[in-house]
Amino acid sequence: TPIQDAIDAAAAGSLIIVQPGHYRENPILHQRLKLQGYGPGGFVGAPPVPEQEINPADPPTTQTGEEPFAHILGSVIDGRFHQFVEANRLAWDATLAGAASPYGGPADVPSGAAITVVAAPGELDAVASFRAQIDGFGITGSRGEGSGGIYVHAYGRNLIISNNIIENNSGRYGGGLGLGQPTDFGGLANNENDNIRIHHNRILGNGGTFRAGGVGIFNGADNYDFAYNDVCGNYSAEYGGGISHYGLSPNGRIRDNLIYYNDAFDEGGGVMIAGERPVDAGGVGSGPVDLTHNLIQANLSNDDGGGVRLLRPLMPLITIADNFIVNNVATDFGGGIALDDASNVVIVNNTIADNMTTATAEDTDGNAHGAGLVSEGHSAAFQATLPPGAPTFSNPTLFNNIFWNNRAFTWDGAALVFDSVIDMEVFGTVLPQFFTPRFSVLSVPYGAPHASNLIGDVAVNPDFPTFVNPTVVDVTATASRLNANFIDVQVQRPEGTLVGFSDYHLQFDSPAIDRGAASFNLIGAPTDDYDHQTRPRGSGFDIGADEADMPxxxxxxxxxxxxxxxxxxxxxxxxxxxxxxxxxxxxxxxxxxxxxxxxxxxxxxxxxxxxxxxxxxxxxxxxxxxxxxxxxxxxxxxxxxxxxxx
Structure with missing residues (x-):
């Protein structure tokens, strides 16, 4: 029985259990239901065997599901057939015009996602009794005209998306998962996708053309919670290779995720947090966002912000706390974090280490630039909205952070050449400006000396912070044979993955232990660390994302x-x-x-x-x-x- 038939026949508040199988359809979830799969299935102990045909039959179920190389049959929605099977497209159009109507939001609903969620205003609002949910599926192969994988159109309030593997999907914006649409692609200023929880999913190898690669969160996803997800190997031809919060969605949380090996051809390899428009075009920023307790590792941006990019969030508070931001690469500014038109940022208790810049971007000036944290001077339009005497660049509150061995390279026409360790840099201001880190570990002296900082001298003592097992990211750069000014930079994936083989927790003898502050400038340090262990555990707060275990x-x-x-x-x-x-x-x-x-x-x-x-x-x-x-x-x-x- 097609999944769509079960959805259409069910009453609101029903649980639909989808038996294991390979479902070659693109269902529309249009009412308050729980769509429950048996899990994504797959091979235990080995990768999938190569496909011998476009639609291979599922291997037979084994008697003992845990033996090596055993295949576990799951509930898999394969959305690729929408593109070339006319009957699938006609059935989808009929459902949208029939059982799924009326629905809120733009009348034109992009097709092609493996699962599309539409709802009338108020239809999914019940919370305490029963929330709509998509749980336990393998979702693959879709090619969305909007977002691929799962696309939530509008009024998807209180939806839960959990325990899925969303892999090898593509879309115009958000290849794996998308909440709404950007306004310049037909979305609303408020897509009404509030209070959505996205947790414990694996979002792998998806691609987006514009705005977002793996996950796109667009205007009006207020109070979203994106937590405990594995976001790996996604690609964007523009912004946000892994996750892109693009537009006004106040009080969003991106927390407790593994975000690694994602690429953006433009900005924000791992995470992008952006306002949709500049202030002089009516931009209202991103809304407040918390980015906490994440491992952001080995992501690549072909411009600014290899790990994290803030672009025009404007005045709302952006909190970046308890993250490991390591081994990321930007070809221009900010291998770890890059800031632009962001006047209210708190960066506290993060470990920002072993990131790098390459000075190979299309618009690079060819000079070495900051590889840890970089801020650009405010745009004139944004500066005009700030009080007199306000900083002329994105000047975050910085305390209890480790900035270590963030390396800046240049290109000599044939290879990358190490220039220096540049943990922090302010760029593009009329007069030289500097960040003011406090209670932090720094690789090299920076700005005006302050007694609260520990200067480790990375050249003399590269192990000064005493991380458990730090790593140096391996990067290759190759000039195009057709245009020597186009430099292709790639993060080399080791056998296995850096995740699990590297460890930036502190050892017991780290000088960062007990050297942090409980608060600074009336802002309190977090009361837990990356692992949600209580802070402080000794006589003071530790510096960095980890509060070291007491012996x-x-x-x-x-x-x-x-x-x-x-x-x-x-x-x-x-x-x-x-x-x-x-x-x-x-x-x-x-x-x-x-x-x-x-x-x-x-x-x-x-x-x-x-x-x-x-x-x-x-x-x-x-x-x-x-x-x-x-x-x-x-x-x-x-x-x-x-x-x-x-």
């Missing part, structure tokens, strides 16, 4: 040997029961040796035996001793076993 602290009984701690069991200087040790999951170390306390007589050394221990943080402990201990520094008299010392 396991302990003392011994019986003077036992501790691996990695030098010396033989003794009472002074080696390992014994007078010591406090720490274990970080890999190595042991001695933290305190009470037998070497100043003022402790040699006759009392044998008494410095730790009996009880309470850890406050990584350098503060409450202790008691097994025996009376005289003359401890700062204490008069004898410390009895019932006493507790800090």
């Amino acid at each position: 396991l602290f302990f003392s011994t009984e019986g003077n036992v040997s501790i691996p990695g701690v030098p010396g033989l069991p003794s009472i002074y200087g080696a390992y014994d029961d007078a010591d406090i040790y720490a274990f970080d999951g890999a190595n042991f170390r001695r933290v305190v040796d009470f037998s070497s306390l100043p003022g402790l007589p040699m006759a009392s050394i044998l008494l410095a035996d730790v009996d009880a221990l309470e850890v406050v943080d990584d350098d503060t402990f409450y202790v008691s001793f097994l025996f009376p201990l005289p003359i401890v520094t700062g204490v008069s008299g004898v410390v009895m076993p019932e006493d507790v010392l800090l």
Whole structure:
């Protein structure tokens, strides 16, 4: 039975369970239903075998679904047949004109998406009782006239899109998934797609021509929540290779995602947050957006903003917090983050490391430019809307960030040439301007020195932040044989993926630990880290996206040997029961040796035996001793076993 028949026949509030199979149709979800698949299916333990024909039969179901190379039959919607099977197109048109009508939004609904969602105003508004949902499908092969994969036209309020694999789809804007349309493609100033949740999907290898590659979020998707998704290998011929928030959609959240190996031929390889128009053309910006708890890695922009690009969000607050923004590449400015006409940005507790710029973009000036964070001078029209004395560039509040080894290259006509580490740069202002980072780790000195910053000197000590397993992105650049000024830059994918093989968490001895601030300029630091572990965990906030795990602290009984701690069991200087040790999951170390306390007589050394221990943080402990201990520094008299010392 076609999925469309079940949708048309169901009453609002129904659950439609789609049996495993290969569905060669493009259903329209036009009422408040839950469309439930059995999962996307696929091979366990191996990639799919090459297709021998355009419509191969599904392999037979195996008896034990978890054996290596076993094929798991799933609910797969294959949308490619809309393009060349006339009966499919006619059936889709008939549904839109019949069962799906009336619907809100523009009368012209772009066709070709694997699943299209339309609704009349108010039709999907019920929240507490039953939300419309698309869950558990493989969605592939579609070629949308608007967005591919899943396209939500208008009034898709409260829709949930979850647990799908959306792979190898294409569209004019948003190859994998699109909420509404940009106004210059027929969309409304408000597409009324509020409160949509998109979570736990894999959005892989999709392509868009304009505005967005993998995911396009357009005007009027207020309060959207894009979370726990895997966004990989998507491509845009314009903006936002992975995700593009384009237009006014206030209070959006992009959080807890893996965003990697996405490409944009223009700006924003990983994430694009943009207002739809410049201010002098009536632009209203992007609305407030939170970009938090994401891994944004190995994305490529053929212009500005390899990892993250903010373009004309204007005055709404953009918060960038608790992200790992690493190994991204921009061929012009801002391998990590690039800002333009963004006057209200907070960048706090991020790790922005090992990004690069290549100076190979079409409009490059050929000079090395900032590879970590770059801001351009405000446009004259936007500057005119700001109060007198306002900064003349996008000047974010910056604190508790790690900027490390962000490398700037140039092109010598044959190859990329390393120029320098440029963590931050302000470009295009009349007078030289500088960011003001605070409580941050920097590779090299920048701007006016400030005591709160840690300068690591990457050339002398490249491991200064002590990341667990950092990586350097591998890039190739090749000049076109037809036009030597056109330089093709590619991020080389290693065997497997950088994700999982690299790790920018902090080790226990990182200088970034406890060196951050709880707040700055009346803005509070986040109360959790990238992994949602509580901040602070020690005596202060850690710098960067990770709040380091506190080691396991302990003392011994019986003077036992501790691996990695030098010396033989003794009472002074080696390992014994007078010591406090720490274990970080890999190595042991001695933290305190009470037998070497100043003022402790040699006759009392044998008494410095730790009996009880309470850890406050990584350098503060409450202790008691097994025996009376005289003359401890700062204490008069004898410390009895019932006493507790800090």
